[in-house]
Amino acid sequence: xxxxxxxxxxxxxxxxxxxxxxxxxxxxxxxxxxxxxxxxxxxxxxxxxxxxxxxxxxxxxxxxxxxxxxxxxxxxxxxxxxxxxxxxxxxxxxxxxxxxxxxxxxxxxxxxxxxxxxxxxxxxxxxxxxxxxxxxxxxxxxxxxxxxxxxxxxxxxxxxxxxxxxxxxxxxxxxxxxxxxxxxxxxxxxxxxxxxxxxxxxxxxxxxxxxxxx
Amino acid sequence: xxxxxxxxxxxxxxxxxxxxxxxxxxxxxxxxxxxxxxxxxxxxxxxxxxxxxxxxxxxxxxxxxxxxxxxxxxxxxxxxxxxxxxxxxxxxxxxxxxxxxxxxxxxxxxxxxxxxxxxxxxxxxxxxxxxxxxxxxxxxxxxxxxxxxxxxxxxxxxxxxxxxxxxxxxxxxxxxxxxxxxxxxxxxxxxxxxxxxxxxxxxxxxxxxxxxxxxxxxxxxxxxxxxxxxxxxxxxxxxxxxxxxxxxxxxxxxxxxxxx
Numbered sequence: 001x002x003x004x005x006x007x008x009x010x011x012x013x014x015x016x017x018x019x020x021x022x023x024x025x026x027x028x029x030x031x032x033x034x035x036x037x038x039x040x041x042x043x044x045x046x047x048x049x050x051x052x053x054x055x056x057x058x059x060x061x062x063x064x065x066x067x068x069x070x071x072x073x074x075x076x077x078x079x080x081x082x083x084x085x086x087x088x089x090x091x092x093x094x095x096x097x098x099x100x101x102x103x104x105x106x107x108x109x110x111x112x113x114x115x116x117x118x119x120x121x122x123x124x125x126x127x128x129x130x131x132x133x134x135x136x137x138x139x140x141x142x143x144x145x146x147x148x149x150x151x152x153x154x155x156x157x158x159x160x161x162x163x164x165x166x167x168x169x170x171x172x173x174x175x176x177x178x179x180x181x182x183x184x185x186x187x188x189x190x191x192x193x194x195x196x197x198x199x200x201x202x203x204x205x206x207x208x209x210x211x212x213x214x
Numbered sequence: 215x216x217x218x219x220x221x222x223x224x225x226x227x228x229x230x231x232x233x234x235x236x237x238x239x240x241x242x243x244x245x246x247x248x249x250x251x252x253x254x255x256x257x258x259x260x261x262x263x264x265x266x267x268x269x270x271x272x273x274x275x276x277x278x279x280x281x282x283x284x285x286x287x288x289x290x291x292x293x294x295x296x297x298x299x300x301x302x303x304x305x306x307x308x309x310x311x312x313x314x315x316x317x318x319x320x321x322x323x324x325x326x327x328x329x330x331x332x333x334x335x336x337x338x339x340x341x342x343x344x345x346x347x348x349x350x351x352x353x354x355x356x357x358x359x360x361x362x363x364x365x366x367x368x369x370x371x372x373x374x375x376x377x378x379x380x381x382x383x384x385x386x387x388x389x390x391x392x393x394x395x396x397x398x399x400x401x402x403x404x405x406x407x408x409x410x411x412x413x414x415x416x417x418x419x420x421x422x423x424x425x426x427x428x429x430x431x432x433x434x435x436x437x438x439x440x441x442x443x444x445x446x447x448x449x450x451x452x453x454x455x456x457x458x459x460x461x462x463x464x465x466x467x468x469x470x471x472x473x474x
Contacts, residue, residue, distance in 0.1 A: 048431065093378055095377055137382065153439070
Protein backbone atom coordinates (compact mmCIF):
# COMPACT_ATOMS: atom_id res chain seq x y z
CA UNK A 1 0.00 0.00 0.00
CA UNK A 2 1.24 3.46 -0.82
CA UNK A 3 1.19 5.70 2.21
CA UNK A 4 2.32 8.98 0.76
CA UNK A 5 2.60 10.13 -2.80
CA UNK A 6 3.76 13.58 -3.81
CA UNK A 7 3.54 14.38 -7.51
CA UNK A 8 5.15 17.27 -9.27
CA UNK A 9 5.10 19.58 -6.24
CA UNK A 10 5.90 23.25 -6.84
CA UNK A 11 6.36 25.67 -4.00
CA UNK A 12 7.88 29.10 -3.47
CA UNK A 13 7.97 31.37 -0.43
CA UNK A 14 6.56 34.79 -1.28
CA UNK A 15 9.20 36.98 -2.91
CA UNK A 16 11.75 34.16 -3.30
CA UNK A 17 12.84 31.82 -6.02
CA UNK A 18 10.94 28.51 -6.05
CA UNK A 19 12.13 25.99 -3.45
CA UNK A 20 10.37 22.98 -4.87
CA UNK A 21 10.17 22.73 -8.62
CA UNK A 22 8.47 19.53 -9.60
CA UNK A 23 9.45 17.29 -6.69
CA UNK A 24 7.90 13.83 -6.56
CA UNK A 25 8.21 10.94 -4.15
CA UNK A 26 6.40 7.85 -3.03
CA UNK A 27 6.50 6.09 0.34
CA UNK A 28 5.23 2.53 0.68
CA UNK A 29 4.08 0.88 3.90
CA UNK A 30 7.05 -0.29 5.93
CA UNK A 31 9.51 1.44 3.61
CA UNK A 32 12.41 3.50 4.95
CA UNK A 33 13.42 6.32 2.73
CA UNK A 34 15.85 9.14 3.35
CA UNK A 35 16.16 12.51 1.71
CA UNK A 36 19.44 14.38 1.53
CA UNK A 37 20.07 17.85 0.26
CA UNK A 38 21.78 21.11 1.11
CA UNK A 39 20.46 23.62 3.67
CA UNK A 40 17.45 25.52 2.44
CA UNK A 41 16.76 23.00 -0.32
CA UNK A 42 13.17 22.64 0.87
CA UNK A 43 13.31 19.36 2.77
CA UNK A 44 11.29 20.63 5.74
CA UNK A 45 8.92 22.39 3.36
CA UNK A 46 8.28 19.06 1.66
CA UNK A 47 7.20 17.55 4.99
CA UNK A 48 4.99 20.51 5.76
CA UNK A 49 3.31 20.15 2.39
CA UNK A 50 2.76 16.44 2.97
CA UNK A 51 0.88 17.24 6.19
CA UNK A 52 -0.99 20.25 4.86
CA UNK A 53 0.79 22.87 6.98
CA UNK A 54 1.73 24.61 3.75
CA UNK A 55 -0.11 24.47 0.45
CA UNK A 56 1.85 23.79 -2.75
CA UNK A 57 1.34 26.19 -5.64
CA UNK A 58 1.00 23.22 -7.97
CA UNK A 59 1.11 19.45 -7.71
CA UNK A 60 -0.80 16.62 -6.08
CA UNK A 61 -0.61 15.27 -2.55
CA UNK A 62 -2.08 11.79 -2.24
CA UNK A 63 -2.12 10.15 1.17
CA UNK A 64 -3.55 6.68 1.83
CA UNK A 65 -4.92 6.58 -1.71
CA UNK A 66 -6.92 9.83 -1.45
CA UNK A 67 -5.99 13.16 -2.88
CA UNK A 68 -5.74 15.85 -0.19
CA UNK A 69 -6.41 19.47 -1.04
CA UNK A 70 -8.01 21.45 1.78
CA UNK A 71 -7.39 21.69 5.53
CA UNK A 72 -10.20 19.24 6.41
CA UNK A 73 -8.62 16.53 4.20
CA UNK A 74 -5.46 16.70 6.25
CA UNK A 75 -7.00 16.04 9.66
CA UNK A 76 -6.96 12.33 8.99
CA UNK A 77 -3.46 12.55 7.50
CA UNK A 78 -2.04 14.15 10.61
CA UNK A 79 -3.59 11.45 12.75
CA UNK A 80 -2.03 8.66 10.72
CA UNK A 81 1.33 10.20 9.86
CA UNK A 82 3.52 11.57 12.62
CA UNK A 83 5.95 14.41 12.04
CA UNK A 84 8.90 14.94 14.34
CA UNK A 85 9.97 18.56 14.05
CA UNK A 86 13.52 19.79 13.69
CA UNK A 87 13.50 21.83 16.92
CA UNK A 88 12.09 19.90 19.90
CA UNK A 89 11.18 23.18 21.60
CA UNK A 90 8.62 23.78 18.86
CA UNK A 91 6.96 20.50 19.52
CA UNK A 92 6.98 20.23 23.30
CA UNK A 93 4.68 23.00 24.36
CA UNK A 94 2.89 21.51 27.36
CA UNK A 95 4.41 22.13 30.77
CA UNK A 96 5.00 18.48 31.64
CA UNK A 97 6.09 15.45 29.62
CA UNK A 98 2.99 13.43 30.50
CA UNK A 99 0.69 16.23 29.37
CA UNK A 100 2.57 16.69 26.17
CA UNK A 101 2.30 13.04 25.26
CA UNK A 102 -1.37 12.95 26.27
CA UNK A 103 -2.12 16.00 24.11
CA UNK A 104 -2.42 13.99 20.87
CA UNK A 105 -4.56 11.13 22.22
CA UNK A 106 -6.86 13.63 24.00
CA UNK A 107 -7.32 15.50 20.73
CA UNK A 108 -8.28 12.20 19.12
CA UNK A 109 -11.10 11.95 21.63
CA UNK A 110 -9.60 9.49 24.11
CA UNK A 111 -10.66 9.80 27.72
CA UNK A 112 -8.24 11.02 30.34
CA UNK A 113 -7.67 7.51 31.71
CA UNK A 114 -7.03 6.09 28.24
CA UNK A 115 -4.67 8.93 27.44
CA UNK A 116 -2.70 8.33 30.63
CA UNK A 117 -2.52 4.62 29.85
CA UNK A 118 -1.08 5.50 26.42
CA UNK A 119 1.41 7.86 28.06
CA UNK A 120 2.65 5.09 30.34
CA UNK A 121 2.79 2.55 27.53
CA UNK A 122 4.75 4.78 25.16
CA UNK A 123 7.15 5.88 27.86
CA UNK A 124 7.72 2.29 28.98
CA UNK A 125 8.32 1.19 25.38
CA UNK A 126 10.99 3.85 24.99
CA UNK A 127 12.34 3.31 28.56
CA UNK A 128 11.60 6.92 29.42
CA UNK A 129 9.31 6.38 32.42
CA UNK A 130 11.66 8.41 34.63
CA UNK A 131 10.84 11.52 32.58
CA UNK A 132 7.07 11.19 32.98
CA UNK A 133 6.48 14.08 35.39
CA UNK A 134 9.42 16.22 34.38
CA UNK A 135 8.88 19.76 33.15
CA UNK A 136 9.54 19.88 29.42
CA UNK A 137 11.76 22.94 29.25
CA UNK A 138 14.05 21.53 31.92
CA UNK A 139 14.88 18.43 29.87
CA UNK A 140 18.26 18.06 28.20
CA UNK A 141 18.54 18.21 24.41
CA UNK A 142 18.70 14.44 24.06
CA UNK A 143 15.78 13.88 26.40
CA UNK A 144 13.71 16.45 24.52
CA UNK A 145 14.35 14.66 21.24
CA UNK A 146 13.28 11.28 22.64
CA UNK A 147 10.19 12.81 24.22
CA UNK A 148 9.14 14.43 20.93
CA UNK A 149 9.34 10.99 19.37
CA UNK A 150 7.16 9.67 22.20
CA UNK A 151 4.57 12.42 21.66
CA UNK A 152 4.27 11.39 18.02
CA UNK A 153 4.22 7.65 18.71
CA UNK A 154 1.39 8.18 21.20
CA UNK A 155 -0.87 8.91 18.23
CA UNK A 156 -0.07 5.43 16.87
CA UNK A 157 0.84 6.68 13.40
CA UNK A 158 1.36 4.41 10.42
CA UNK A 159 4.31 6.40 9.16
CA UNK A 160 6.87 8.75 10.65
CA UNK A 161 8.40 11.80 9.04
CA UNK A 162 11.64 12.71 10.81
CA UNK A 163 13.13 16.14 10.21
CA UNK A 164 16.79 16.00 11.14
CA UNK A 165 16.25 13.96 14.28
CA UNK A 166 19.96 13.79 15.14
CA UNK A 167 20.33 17.56 15.32
CA UNK A 168 22.21 18.46 18.49
CA UNK A 169 22.39 14.87 19.74
CA UNK A 170 25.56 13.35 21.17
CA UNK A 171 26.77 9.97 19.90
CA UNK A 172 25.24 8.06 22.80
CA UNK A 173 21.79 9.54 22.33
CA UNK A 174 22.10 9.15 18.57
CA UNK A 175 22.74 5.43 18.98
CA UNK A 176 19.83 5.15 21.36
CA UNK A 177 17.53 6.96 18.93
CA UNK A 178 18.70 4.74 16.09
CA UNK A 179 18.02 1.59 18.13
CA UNK A 180 14.51 2.79 18.94
CA UNK A 181 13.76 3.76 15.33
CA UNK A 182 15.09 0.48 13.95
CA UNK A 183 12.72 -1.38 16.26
CA UNK A 184 9.61 0.44 15.04
CA UNK A 185 7.23 -1.12 12.52
CA UNK A 186 6.26 2.22 10.90
CA UNK A 187 7.33 3.44 7.49
CA UNK A 188 9.89 6.21 7.90
CA UNK A 189 10.76 9.18 5.77
CA UNK A 190 13.96 10.71 7.04
CA UNK A 191 15.67 14.01 6.41
CA UNK A 192 19.18 14.08 7.79
CA UNK A 193 22.55 15.60 7.12
CA UNK A 194 24.38 12.73 8.80
CA UNK A 195 25.34 10.20 6.12
CA UNK A 196 26.05 7.43 8.65
CA UNK A 197 22.64 7.83 10.28
CA UNK A 198 20.91 7.80 6.88
CA UNK A 199 22.82 4.71 5.86
CA UNK A 200 21.93 2.87 9.07
CA UNK A 201 18.25 3.73 9.20
CA UNK A 202 17.14 4.22 5.62
CA UNK A 203 19.53 3.06 2.91
CA UNK A 204 17.03 3.96 0.15
CA UNK A 205 17.96 7.53 -0.58
CA UNK A 206 16.76 10.44 -2.64
CA UNK A 207 18.48 13.74 -3.11
CA UNK A 208 16.73 17.05 -3.30
CA UNK A 209 18.55 19.13 -5.88
CA UNK A 210 17.28 22.27 -7.59
CA UNK A 211 13.78 21.65 -6.29
CA UNK A 212 13.59 18.09 -7.64
CA UNK A 213 14.03 14.73 -5.99
CA UNK A 214 16.51 12.52 -7.80
CA UNK B 215 7.60 33.95 42.67
CA UNK B 216 9.12 31.38 44.98
CA UNK B 217 10.08 29.68 41.77
CA UNK B 218 12.44 32.56 41.16
CA UNK B 219 13.57 32.58 44.76
CA UNK B 220 14.79 29.03 44.59
CA UNK B 221 15.81 28.01 41.14
CA UNK B 222 16.39 24.34 41.92
CA UNK B 223 14.79 22.07 39.36
CA UNK B 224 11.59 20.69 40.80
CA UNK B 225 9.23 18.30 39.12
CA UNK B 226 5.50 18.50 39.22
CA UNK B 227 5.22 15.30 41.24
CA UNK B 228 7.60 16.60 43.87
CA UNK B 229 5.84 19.92 44.01
CA UNK B 230 2.49 18.34 44.78
CA UNK B 231 3.41 15.43 47.00
CA UNK B 232 6.55 16.43 48.82
CA UNK B 233 6.34 20.20 49.06
CA UNK B 234 9.17 22.03 50.77
CA UNK B 235 6.88 24.79 52.07
CA UNK B 236 5.74 23.30 55.36
CA UNK B 237 2.09 23.38 56.27
CA UNK B 238 1.21 25.77 53.43
CA UNK B 239 2.81 23.64 50.72
CA UNK B 240 0.60 20.65 51.54
CA UNK B 241 -2.66 22.52 51.07
CA UNK B 242 -4.77 22.19 47.95
CA UNK B 243 -3.64 24.88 45.47
CA UNK B 244 -7.23 25.91 44.81
CA UNK B 245 -7.94 26.66 48.45
CA UNK B 246 -4.72 28.68 48.63
CA UNK B 247 -5.77 30.87 45.71
CA UNK B 248 -9.29 31.36 47.05
CA UNK B 249 -8.04 32.17 50.55
CA UNK B 250 -5.44 34.61 49.21
CA UNK B 251 -8.20 36.43 47.28
CA UNK B 252 -10.50 36.44 50.29
CA UNK B 253 -7.73 37.81 52.51
CA UNK B 254 -6.89 40.49 49.95
CA UNK B 255 -10.50 41.65 49.74
CA UNK B 256 -10.90 41.72 53.51
CA UNK B 257 -7.63 43.59 53.99
CA UNK B 258 -8.52 46.20 51.41
CA UNK B 259 -11.84 46.72 53.21
CA UNK B 260 -10.14 47.41 56.57
CA UNK B 261 -9.88 51.06 57.59
CA UNK B 262 -8.36 51.20 61.08
CA UNK B 263 -4.67 50.95 61.89
CA UNK B 264 -4.97 48.20 64.58
CA UNK B 265 -6.94 45.98 62.20
CA UNK B 266 -4.38 46.55 59.45
CA UNK B 267 -1.51 45.73 61.78
CA UNK B 268 -3.32 42.50 62.70
CA UNK B 269 -3.72 41.74 58.99
CA UNK B 270 -0.01 42.23 58.39
CA UNK B 271 0.71 40.05 61.44
CA UNK B 272 -1.51 37.35 59.92
CA UNK B 273 0.55 37.48 56.73
CA UNK B 274 3.77 37.26 58.72
CA UNK B 275 2.31 34.32 60.62
CA UNK B 276 1.62 32.59 57.29
CA UNK B 277 5.17 33.35 56.22
CA UNK B 278 6.53 31.66 59.35
CA UNK B 279 4.28 28.64 58.73
CA UNK B 280 5.50 28.35 55.15
CA UNK B 281 9.23 27.99 55.89
CA UNK B 282 10.09 30.38 53.06
CA UNK B 283 13.46 32.09 53.51
CA UNK B 284 12.30 35.00 55.65
CA UNK B 285 14.86 37.65 54.76
CA UNK B 286 14.69 37.12 51.04
CA UNK B 287 10.90 37.05 51.05
CA UNK B 288 10.72 40.30 53.01
CA UNK B 289 13.23 41.81 50.62
CA UNK B 290 11.00 40.95 47.70
CA UNK B 291 8.07 42.47 49.52
CA UNK B 292 10.12 45.64 50.01
CA UNK B 293 10.80 45.69 46.27
CA UNK B 294 7.07 46.12 45.72
CA UNK B 295 7.18 49.06 48.16
CA UNK B 296 9.58 50.89 45.90
CA UNK B 297 6.74 51.16 43.38
CA UNK B 298 4.48 53.03 45.79
CA UNK B 299 7.06 54.91 47.85
CA UNK B 300 6.64 58.18 45.95
CA UNK B 301 2.93 58.14 46.39
CA UNK B 302 3.36 57.43 50.12
CA UNK B 303 5.87 60.24 50.58
CA UNK B 304 3.75 62.75 48.70
CA UNK B 305 0.47 61.79 50.36
CA UNK B 306 0.92 63.93 53.53
CA UNK B 307 1.54 66.94 51.31
CA UNK B 308 -1.36 66.35 48.98
CA UNK B 309 -4.00 65.67 51.64
CA UNK B 310 -5.52 68.66 53.42
CA UNK B 311 -5.71 68.55 57.23
CA UNK B 312 -3.88 69.52 60.41
CA UNK B 313 -0.36 70.61 59.57
CA UNK B 314 2.44 68.43 60.97
CA UNK B 315 5.36 70.48 59.57
CA UNK B 316 6.08 72.43 56.39
CA UNK B 317 8.69 71.87 53.69
CA UNK B 318 9.42 74.86 51.42
CA UNK B 319 6.09 76.30 52.38
CA UNK B 320 4.13 73.09 51.68
CA UNK B 321 2.34 71.78 54.77
CA UNK B 322 2.39 68.04 55.55
CA UNK B 323 -0.84 66.86 57.19
CA UNK B 324 -1.33 64.24 59.92
CA UNK B 325 -4.32 62.86 58.04
CA UNK B 326 -2.12 62.32 54.99
CA UNK B 327 0.49 60.54 57.09
CA UNK B 328 -2.07 58.13 58.55
CA UNK B 329 -3.49 57.51 55.09
CA UNK B 330 0.00 56.69 53.83
CA UNK B 331 0.58 54.26 56.72
CA UNK B 332 -2.77 52.61 56.01
CA UNK B 333 -1.92 52.12 52.36
CA UNK B 334 1.54 50.79 53.14
CA UNK B 335 0.15 48.28 55.66
CA UNK B 336 -2.60 47.13 53.28
CA UNK B 337 -0.27 46.69 50.33
CA UNK B 338 2.35 44.79 52.31
CA UNK B 339 -0.15 42.51 54.03
CA UNK B 340 -1.78 41.58 50.72
CA UNK B 341 1.43 41.07 48.78
CA UNK B 342 2.98 39.00 51.55
CA UNK B 343 -0.02 36.69 51.84
CA UNK B 344 -0.06 36.33 48.05
CA UNK B 345 3.63 35.46 48.01
CA UNK B 346 3.19 32.86 50.73
CA UNK B 347 -0.06 31.27 49.59
CA UNK B 348 0.16 31.52 45.80
CA UNK B 349 3.83 32.29 45.16
CA UNK B 350 5.01 29.02 46.69
CA UNK B 351 3.25 27.03 43.97
CA UNK B 352 5.03 25.67 40.96
CA UNK B 353 3.73 27.96 38.15
CA UNK B 354 2.33 24.95 36.29
CA UNK B 355 0.29 23.98 39.34
CA UNK B 356 -1.02 27.54 39.54
CA UNK B 357 -2.23 27.26 35.95
CA UNK B 358 -3.98 23.96 36.64
CA UNK B 359 -5.57 25.30 39.81
CA UNK B 360 -6.86 28.39 38.00
CA UNK B 361 -8.30 26.12 35.33
CA UNK B 362 -10.10 24.06 37.97
CA UNK B 363 -11.41 27.30 39.50
CA UNK B 364 -13.11 28.02 36.15
CA UNK B 365 -10.78 30.84 35.23
CA UNK B 366 -11.34 31.69 31.52
CA UNK B 367 -9.60 29.06 29.42
CA UNK B 368 -7.88 31.62 27.21
CA UNK B 369 -6.16 33.21 30.20
CA UNK B 370 -5.04 29.83 31.56
CA UNK B 371 -3.60 28.90 28.15
CA UNK B 372 -1.83 32.22 28.00
CA UNK B 373 -0.29 31.53 31.40
CA UNK B 374 0.71 27.99 30.43
CA UNK B 375 2.38 29.08 27.19
CA UNK B 376 4.16 31.86 29.05
CA UNK B 377 5.49 29.37 31.59
CA UNK B 378 6.63 27.08 28.84
CA UNK B 379 8.29 29.61 26.56
CA UNK B 380 9.60 32.33 28.82
CA UNK B 381 12.79 30.34 29.37
CA UNK B 382 13.21 29.72 25.64
CA UNK B 383 12.79 33.44 24.97
CA UNK B 384 15.24 34.33 27.73
CA UNK B 385 17.82 31.95 26.29
CA UNK B 386 17.27 33.49 22.87
CA UNK B 387 17.77 36.93 24.40
CA UNK B 388 20.96 35.83 26.14
CA UNK B 389 22.30 34.24 22.96
CA UNK B 390 21.68 37.41 20.96
CA UNK B 391 23.09 39.50 23.77
CA UNK B 392 26.31 37.50 23.95
CA UNK B 393 26.56 37.59 20.17
CA UNK B 394 26.52 41.37 20.52
CA UNK B 395 29.05 41.31 23.35
CA UNK B 396 31.64 39.20 21.58
CA UNK B 397 31.65 41.74 18.80
CA UNK B 398 32.59 44.44 21.26
CA UNK B 399 29.18 45.97 21.91
CA UNK B 400 29.13 48.06 25.08
CA UNK B 401 25.89 49.88 25.84
CA UNK B 402 26.17 53.61 26.37
CA UNK B 403 24.02 56.65 25.76
CA UNK B 404 24.13 57.07 22.02
CA UNK B 405 22.15 56.29 18.90
CA UNK B 406 24.18 53.22 18.09
CA UNK B 407 23.14 51.66 21.42
CA UNK B 408 19.47 52.54 21.00
CA UNK B 409 19.43 51.24 17.46
CA UNK B 410 21.19 48.00 18.44
CA UNK B 411 18.75 47.35 21.28
CA UNK B 412 15.95 48.12 18.86
CA UNK B 413 17.30 45.46 16.51
CA UNK B 414 17.61 43.05 19.43
CA UNK B 415 13.98 43.52 20.49
CA UNK B 416 12.81 43.42 16.88
CA UNK B 417 14.73 40.24 16.19
CA UNK B 418 13.27 38.60 19.28
CA UNK B 419 9.75 39.56 18.20
CA UNK B 420 10.29 38.18 14.71
CA UNK B 421 11.71 34.95 16.08
CA UNK B 422 8.88 34.65 18.61
CA UNK B 423 6.30 35.01 15.84
CA UNK B 424 8.04 32.43 13.67
CA UNK B 425 8.32 30.08 16.60
CA UNK B 426 4.64 30.49 17.42
CA UNK B 427 3.80 29.53 13.84
CA UNK B 428 5.96 26.43 14.08
CA UNK B 429 4.33 25.50 17.39
CA UNK B 430 0.87 25.90 15.90
CA UNK B 431 1.98 23.61 13.06
CA UNK B 432 3.22 21.03 15.56
CA UNK B 433 -0.04 21.25 17.49
CA UNK B 434 -2.10 20.83 14.32
CA UNK B 435 -0.09 17.74 13.45
CA UNK B 436 -1.28 16.22 16.67
CA UNK B 437 -4.91 17.01 16.02
CA UNK B 438 -5.24 20.30 17.91
CA UNK B 439 -8.76 21.65 17.58
CA UNK B 440 -8.72 24.73 19.80
CA UNK B 441 -9.01 23.10 23.22
CA UNK B 442 -6.22 22.17 25.56
CA UNK B 443 -6.92 19.46 28.06
CA UNK B 444 -5.25 19.54 31.43
CA UNK B 445 -4.53 16.33 33.20
CA UNK B 446 -3.89 17.20 36.80
CA UNK B 447 -6.62 16.49 39.33
CA UNK B 448 -6.80 17.97 42.79
CA UNK B 449 -8.66 16.62 45.76
CA UNK B 450 -9.63 18.44 48.92
CA UNK B 451 -8.62 16.77 52.15
CA UNK B 452 -9.83 17.43 55.68
CA UNK B 453 -6.81 19.62 56.30
CA UNK B 454 -7.84 21.86 53.43
CA UNK B 455 -11.31 22.32 54.90
CA UNK B 456 -9.86 22.98 58.35
CA UNK B 457 -7.51 25.58 56.90
CA UNK B 458 -10.33 27.21 54.94
CA UNK B 459 -12.55 27.46 58.03
CA UNK B 460 -9.77 28.73 60.30
CA UNK B 461 -8.55 31.28 57.78
CA UNK B 462 -12.09 32.50 57.12
CA UNK B 463 -12.51 32.95 60.89
CA UNK B 464 -9.32 35.02 60.93
CA UNK B 465 -10.72 37.18 58.13
CA UNK B 466 -14.03 37.64 59.97
CA UNK B 467 -12.27 38.61 63.18
CA UNK B 468 -10.20 41.14 61.24
CA UNK B 469 -13.42 42.70 59.98
CA UNK B 470 -14.91 42.70 63.48
CA UNK B 471 -11.78 44.30 64.90
CA UNK B 472 -12.18 46.98 62.29
CA UNK B 473 -15.80 47.76 63.16
CA UNK B 474 -15.42 47.78 66.96
